[in-house]
Amino acid sequence: MKRMKKDTLSLILRAAVTLSAIMTAGVVILLVGYILIKGIPCLTPDLFAWKYTSENGSLMSSLINTVIMIILALIIAGPIGIFSAIYLVEYAKRGNKVVGVVRMTAEMLSGIPSIVYGLFGYLFFVKALGWSYSIMAGAFTLAIMVLPLIMRTTEEALKAVPDSYREGSFGLGAGRLRTVFRIILPSAVPGILAGIILAIGRIVGETAALIYTAGTVAEVPVWKWTGHPLRDLIAPLFSSGSTLSVHMYRMSSEGLHINTAYGTAVVLLVIVIVINALSSFVAKKLSKADGGQ
Amino acid sequence: MKIRELLMHGVFFIAACASILSVALICLFLFANGIPTIGEIGPLKFLLGTEWRPGNNIFGILPMILSSIYVTAGAIIVGVPVGILTAIYMARFCPPRIYKIMKPAVELLAGIPSVVYGFFGLVVLVPLIRNIFNLVDGQTMLTASLLLGMMILPTIINVSESSIRAVPQSYYEGGLALGASHERSVFFAVLPGCKSGILSAVILGVGRAIGETMAVIMVAGNQPRMPKGLLAGLRTMTSNIVIEMGYAADLHRQALIATGVVLFVFILLINLSFSALKRRADA
Numbered sequence: 001m002k003r004m005k006k007d008t009l010s011l012i013l014r015a016a017v018t019l020s021a022i023m024t025a026g027v028v029i030l031l032v033g034y035i036l037i038k039g040i041p042c043l044t045p046d047l048f049a050w051k052y053t054s055e056n057g058s059l060m061s062s063l064i065n066t067v068i069m070i071i072l073a074l075i076i077a078g079p080i081g082i083f084s085a086i087y088l089v090e091y092a093k094r095g096n097k098v099v100g101v102v103r104m105t106a107e108m109l110s111g112i113p114s115i116v117y118g119l120f121g122y123l124f125f126v127k128a129l130g131w132s133y134s135i136m137a138g139a140f141t142l143a144i145m146v147l148p149l150i151m152r153t154t155e156e157a158l159k160a161v162p163d164s165y166r167e168g169s170f171g172l173g174a175g176r177l178r179t180v181f182r183i184i185l186p187s188a189v190p191g192i193l194a195g196i197i198l199a200i201g202r203i204v205g206e207t208a209a210l211i212y213t214a215g216t217v218a219e220v221p222v223w224k225w226t227g228h229p230l231r232d233l234i235a236p237l238f239s240s241g242s243t244l245s246v247h248m249y250r251m252s253s254e255g256l257h258i259n260t261a262y263g264t265a266v267v268l269l270v271i272v273i274v275i276n277a278l279s280s281f282v283a284k285k286l287s288k289a290d291g292g293q
Numbered sequence: 294m295k296i297r298e299l300l301m302h303g304v305f306f307i308a309a310c311a312s313i314l315s316v317a318l319i320c321l322f323l324f325a326n327g328i329p330t331i332g333e334i335g336p337l338k339f340l341l342g343t344e345w346r347p348g349n350n351i352f353g354i355l356p357m358i359l360s361s362i363y364v365t366a367g368a369i370i371v372g373v374p375v376g377i378l379t380a381i382y383m384a385r386f387c388p389p390r391i392y393k394i395m396k397p398a399v400e401l402l403a404g405i406p407s408v409v410y411g412f413f414g415l416v417v418l419v420p421l422i423r424n425i426f427n428l429v430d431g432q433t434m435l436t437a438s439l440l441l442g443m444m445i446l447p448t449i450i451n452v453s454e455s456s457i458r459a460v461p462q463s464y465y466e467g468g469l470a471l472g473a474s475h476e477r478s479v480f481f482a483v484l485p486g487c488k489s490g491i492l493s494a495v496i497l498g499v500g501r502a503i504g505e506t507m508a509v510i511m512v513a514g515n516q517p518r519m520p521k522g523l524l525a526g527l528r529t530m531t532s533n534i535v536i537e538m539g540y541a542a543d544l545h546r547q548a549l550i551a552t553g554v555v556l557f558v559f560i561l562l563i564n565l566s567f568s569a570l571k572r573r574a575d576a
Contacts (some may be wrong), residue, residue, distance in 0.1 A: 010476035017386055020378030024450070031405065031413055038416075071433040083308030088479040091305055102309050103569075106317040112319070112557070113504020115531045119553040122538075123322045144315045151312065177301050205406030208506040208531070212538055229462070249408045249507060252415065265409050272404040273539050276397065 032269065039266035042259040052218040057260035059267065061220045065135065068221070069214070069243050072139035073146060074196065080143075081150030082192060088151075090180055110148040113124035114209040117145050120212035120258040133240040135221060136165050138214025142206060146199040153198065157191020158184060192287050197279040204271055207245040215240030216250050244268055310491060323473065327554030330547035339551065345517040352548040354555065360434075360527035363502055363520055363558070364513065367438025367447055368502040373495055375442075376449030380494075383450065384457040385465075385479045403447035412512030414440040418511055426524055432514035435523045440512050441505060445498040452497055455491020456485060475542055496532045496567045506531035530556045 006014075049058040084102065092099045121141030131137045161184050169179040185192075221236035242250065244264060252261035331339050381393055418440055423431030459558015460483050467479050468478025484491075514526020515536060521527075528536075534549050534556075541549055 006474055006476070010474040013476040013480055014386070017378045020375045021382040021387070023375050024402075024446060025380040025395065025398060027446065028402055030399070030417075031410075034417060035409065035413065062514040080308045080311045083305050087305035087309040091302060092309075098306075098309065102312055105312045107568065108316055108561075108564060109312055111500055111560060113500075113506065113531065113560060115504065115506040115534055116319070116323070116553055116557050116560070119550060120319045120322055121536065123326055124318060125530070128322070143411060144319075147312060147315065174299055177298050201404050203406070205408075207406070207408045209534060211535060245406050245408045245507075248412065249511075250410075252412050252511065256500075258416075261412055265412055268406055268409055272406070273401065276400050276404050280400070281398065291369070 028099055029091075035262070035269055037245050039262040040267075042263040043266060044259075044263070047260060047263045051130055054256075056266065057251055057257040057284045058218075059244060059247055059260065062242050062244045062264075063267070064220045065214075065241040066204060066243040067140065068135060068237070068241070069210075070200050072135065072237070073142040073203050074199065076140060077147045077150055077199070078141035078196065081195075082154050083145050085151050085154035085158055085274050086185075088181055089155055090176070090184065106148040106151050110152075111146075114145065114206055118209040118212050120144075121209060131238055132237040133213065133215030134218075135214050135241045136237045138210045138232075138241075139237075141209050141213045142155050142203050144210060145206070146202055149199050149202065150195050153195025154188070154192050157188040157195070160191060161187050183184075189280050194279050194282045197275055197282065201272060201275045204243070204268065204275070205245055206243070207249050210243060211249070214242065214246070216242045216246055218242050218247055218250075238280050239259075244271075298328060310510075320470060323550070323554050326547065327551040330544070330551040331554070332421065333544070334548065334551075339548070340555070343519055345533075347541065347545040347548070350544060351542075354533070354548075354552055355391060356517060357530045357533050357552065358555065359527055360513075360520050361529040361531070361559075363434060363527065364437045364509065364529055365499055365502040367434060368441030369495065369499060371438055371442025372445040372498060376446050376494070376498070377491060379446070380450045380453035380457060381484070384454050385475075385483070399447050400451050402443075403451065405442065407505060407507045408511075409442060410444050411508035413449050414508060414512035414566060422524075427498060428524060430514060430526065432512055432526050434513070434520060434527050435522050437513040437527075437529075440508055441502045444505060444508060445501050447497045448501050449494045452494035453487075453491050456487040456494070459490065463483040484505055489573060493567055493570050496563060496570065500563045500567070503529075504531065504556070504562070506535055524525050 046056040047058060052058045052061050088099055088102060118141065121137055125131050125137035126133060127139050129137075138194050141270045165183050165187065166179060167182045174182070181233055217240040219239070219241055221239050221241060223236050224231060226232055244267065248261055248264040248268065251257040251264065306505045339352060339354060340358070341355050342351065343355050344351050344353045345356060379399075383392060385398075387395060414436060418436050419431035421431070421438075422428065422433060422436045464486050465478050469475070469483035473481065509529050510532040513528065513532060515528040515532050516526045517528045517533065530552050533552055538546070538549050
């Protein structure tokens, strides 16, 4: 195509969008670059010391708590989210009243800010159920928070499974349940996984919902064997424990451990980058699988 | 066999009801704790009171309500134009090579935890604002608005971009065929076709900005008084809750929960307008 001479307005518009894109890119580069350049020198062995003291400001216990929090919240929200998506897509009949209400409430849940979740978790799990500040209370609060995310991504993954799979399975005499678990879920796994990875990202980054549910104590739960397997496993989870983000907030607001805050910021940033890379990798797998059919 | 089918059907149904139950519980616990407190303090005194002095049992949250609105408005002024124009760039101007870098960068921006944003604001923006305007303290409404503007960028960009992409290609081609340049076709033929999509991006941005807590606490100064302009500190509803919840007791604590209820009502209204808009766009 021959290049025409552009009028002034077109040039201005082009300049405006280009400038904005450069600004957005600038924000990303500034933010990530600044944290990495200032933060990487702060990654001292002290920061990863096994036990937290007010001298070393170690993030190790918070890192372990973050992993525990992710596992617990996903154990709670994962099955519920996936099952409810299965109900919405595979079981509910057209015009089912419940479906509309479920969709509406899920949409509401995804719009609620984290501090409101924090207040609710404090009122319900910490006070009404008497769990006190505990990892368990935090995990349940976060589970409600990531539930709509897991539901929505699973729903989309299930809808993307071609109807011919279902028809084929029914045609061979399989029941609805067997069709769901043997045919539909396996082919929806990448989509569901991408949603779960996103949920992990939200759990890692959450602060406001955790301060008044899981508390800010930088200690890891201690498991002891007393002969009651279930109680031994669960009881330590009713102790307070801060995750990485909460730890970082505490360190930067106390002002004594600005280096710890820098170091923790780097660790959080690296986790977020890994999570994003992982979810786009899974998504690419997904689109390749689609292309292969 | 039949029993197992029925049983699992029931299990799936119960799982589906979990989100209904969650919303019901959240509403019940917040309202049951907040409404009586608002009644006890007096609805007008609580919502329109200009003073917050928990020590003297004076609980007026008008300063926090206004602060939340101001900071959100500031974030919209900062974030929306840049966000929408970036979305236009990504959807219609960007060479594929640059898009491959831009898209993950925006996703990264969306994934960065709010405390990291807050920390960045604290160590970069706060000193910057302090030096530019020669202030004693760089923790101001301007700082908070700038930071929140950055934070809502990914929301605005992602939602706007997908709505721009959803406009039929024929709109753009029609513009070109009538002799308009690429830029004019995009701005005057494609953009009007996705007005409601872009509006819902803005509403989602508003929801994100008004509910943001940690980042705002770290850069806004948090003085519980009526907002005094761009270059003075202020305290939003969200910060008020986090800052004082740790040591509050009795009526003070109840008043903080009631602050949460007011915030919750704000969010419900925003969500309601969002879904109303979406329904209109679908129809």
